[in-house]
Amino acid sequence: MNLTTPDPQNLSNMKPGDMFAQSGSLIATLMFLWAMFQQYFPYRNYIEKYFRRFVTFINPYIQIKFYELTGERLMRSEAYSAIENYLSTKASTQAKRLKADIAQSLVLSMDDHEEVAHEYKGVKLWWASGNNTMEEQSVSSRRCERYYKLTFHKSQRELIIGPYLHQVLNEGKAIKVKNRQRKLYTNSGSYWSHVVFEHPATFQTLAMEAEKKQVIIDDLITFSKAEEFYARIGRAWKRGYLLYGPPGTGKSTMIAAMANFLGYDLYDLELTAVKNNTELRKLLIETSSKSIIMIEDIDCSLDFTGQRKKKKEKVEEEEGKDPQTPGKEERDTKNSQVTLSGLLNFIDGLWSACGGEKLVVFTTNYVEKLDPALIRKGRMDKHVEFSYCNFEAFKVLAKNYLKLESHPLFATICELLVETKMTPADVAEHLMPRNASGDTEIQLKSLIEALQLTKEEARLKAEEDAKKNESKESER
Ligand SMILES: Nc1ncnc2c1ncn2[C@@H]1O[C@H](COP(=O)(O)OP(=O)(O)OP(=O)(O)O)[C@@H](O)[C@H]1O
Numbered sequence: 001m002n003l004t005t006p007d008p009q010n011l012s013n014m015k016p017g018d019m020f021a022q023s024g025s026l027i028a029t030l031m032f033l034w035a036m037f038q039q040y041f042p043y044r045n046y047i048e049k050y051f052r053r054f055v056t057f058i059n060p061y062i063q064i065k066f067y068e069l070t071g072e073r074l075m076r077s078e079a080y081s082a083i084e085n086y087l088s089t090k091a092s093t094q095a096k097r098l099k100a101d102i103a104q105s106l107v108l109s110m111d112d113h114e115e116v117a118h119e120y121k122g123v124k125l126w127w128a129s130g131n132n133t134m135e136e137q138s139v140s141s142r143r144c145e146r147y148y149k150l151t152f153h154k155s156q157r158e159l160i161i162g163p164y165l166h167q168v169l170n171e172g173k174a175i176k177v178k179n180r181q182r183k184l185y186t187n188s189g190s191y192w193s194h195v196v197f198e199h200p201a202t203f204q205t206l207a208m209e210a211e212k213k214q215v216i217i218d219d220l221i222t223f224s225k226a227e228e229f230y231a232r233i234g235r236a237w238k239r240g241y242l243l244y245g246p247p248g249t250g251k252s253t254m255i256a257a258m259a260n261f262l263g264y265d266l267y268d269l270e271l272t273a274v275k276n277n278t279e280l281r282k283l284l285i286e287t288s289s290k291s292i293i294m295i296e297d298i299d300c301s302l303d304f305t306g307q308r309k310k311k312k313e314k315v316e317e318e319e320g321k322d323p324q325t326p327g328k329e330e331r332d333t334k335n336s337q338v339t340l341s342g343l344l345n346f347i348d349g350l351w352s353a354c355g356g357e358k359l360v361v362f363t364t365n366y367v368e369k370l371d372p373a374l375i376r377k378g379r380m381d382k383h384v385e386f387s388y389c390n391f392e393a394f395k396v397l398a399k400n401y402l403k404l405e406s407h408p409l410f411a412t413i414c415e416l417l418v419e420t421k422m423t424p425a426d427v428a429e430h431l432m433p434r435n436a437s438g439d440t441e442i443q444l445k446s447l448i449e450a451l452q453l454t455k456e457e458a459r460l461k462a463e464e465d466a467k468k469n470e471s472k473e474s475e476r
Pocket residue numbers: 205206207208245246247248249250251252253254364365386424425426428
């Protein structure tokens with residue numbers, strides 16, 4: 001037998017196969033002898049135990065197997081799928097046989113019985129994929145038990161089992177979140193149903209001052225990385241946003257951009273369809289982590305305090321209407337008994353912490369109508385005002401819609417936007433393509449005309465209001 005001693009310096013970075021080759025296939029010989037032994041020796045079970053102990057003793061490598069299915073109910077193991085995702089980014093450059101799947105984009109992972117080598121902090125380790133075909137006991141069928149096997153030198157045990165595996169699992173989970181198909185949930189009663197979320201809005205295409213946008217982006221990044229911070233200060237990992245401003249100024253568009261930016265799912269909660277606080281709690285417990293829960297037009301979702309109802313009845317009486325006849329808003333909300341305290345409980349109660357990493361976003365056209373308890377800091381941490389289109393927002397729209405960075409007509413538009421209130425939605429409408437020729441001047445001129453018209457209308461209205469005020473004062 002030709003036995004060579006491996007260099008101890010390189011021992012821990014040597015592939016197990018190379019190591020055995022260098023040691024003159026000692027183990028292969030032992031295995032052969034063992035096979036012979038098994039066949040002819042009657043006390044093989046007893047000896048097998050000692051033989052395995054001996055092999056383990058002389059083998060300097062540790063192997064860890066991560067099986068795909070775990071538990072009595074054979075659920076897919078989280079560790080397995082995290083490793084699969086982690087290796088999909090690392091292995092696709094090394095492995096020769098890959099499996100392909102499509103989530104948000106093409107995802108490649110190692111095929112069965114492939115092996116790739118890695119290095120972590122100068123230490124070599126090997127990942128291999130494999131499967132065992134198992135006979136099912138209860139059902140007369142076979143199932144395939146997939147696994148990933150990690151091999152490393154036993155001198156590196158602490159480094160690999162500790163920091164390395166921690167990194168693999170975390171990175172793998174993050175890749176999974178990035179690659180998954182995100183969902184848009186809506187509730188009918190106390191049940192969520194979902195479709196694939198495919199809104200194309202991004203912060204880049206959102207017409208808003210660059211500085212204001214950056215503040216929001218930074219806030220979102222800080223939030224998404226603050227798991228440890230929230231745990232340390234003992235607060236649920238969630239953040240409340242209140243977006244307010246006139247219709248068509250981009251509140252809903254911004255929520256879609258936030259979801260795309262963070263890679264979160266979106267839950268569009270229709271409060272008027274929720275019967276009571278119990279149903280609300282059920283719905284909210286079912287929301288997953290890494291999600292945005294949005295409640296649009298919160299001011300007209302529910303009659304939270306009763307005060308508003310009284311106020312409204314008073315106004316209707318003043319206007320000579322019968323307060324008993326329900327308006328549209330009331331008809332919508334009368335089936336719902338969700339209360340303000342029910343909603344507040346959800347925002348800062350115990351079960352809002354379930355799952356963690358959630359944004360709660362409210363939108364309204366009338367921030368002044370909201371109950372102060374609902375929007376105080378700590379509940380709605382960040383208030384973002386959406387306003388009429390200014391020149392900076394217009395330039396974003398012109399770039400998106402017309403691919404224009406500048407144009408001689410921009411100066412006129414800039415002047416008009418200072419004097420006129422037009423929403424980004426209306427501006428965008430004028431920038432939509434009008435003809436196949438792609439002549440952008442047509443859109444810009446159409447916008448200028450609309451701005452001039454709006455300006456004139458506003459001037460006439462202001463004159464009319466002034467006259468009314470004058471006549472009221474002269475009456476007094
Ligand atoms: N700031 C913006 N940036 C880019 N597009 C915008 C912006 N504001 C409005 N739009 C365009 O106008 C349309 C309507 O905007 P959006 O639904 O976001 O308004 P909103 O503020 O949510 O209105 P509402 O208060 O009525 O719900 C969007 O589809 C988008 O194309």
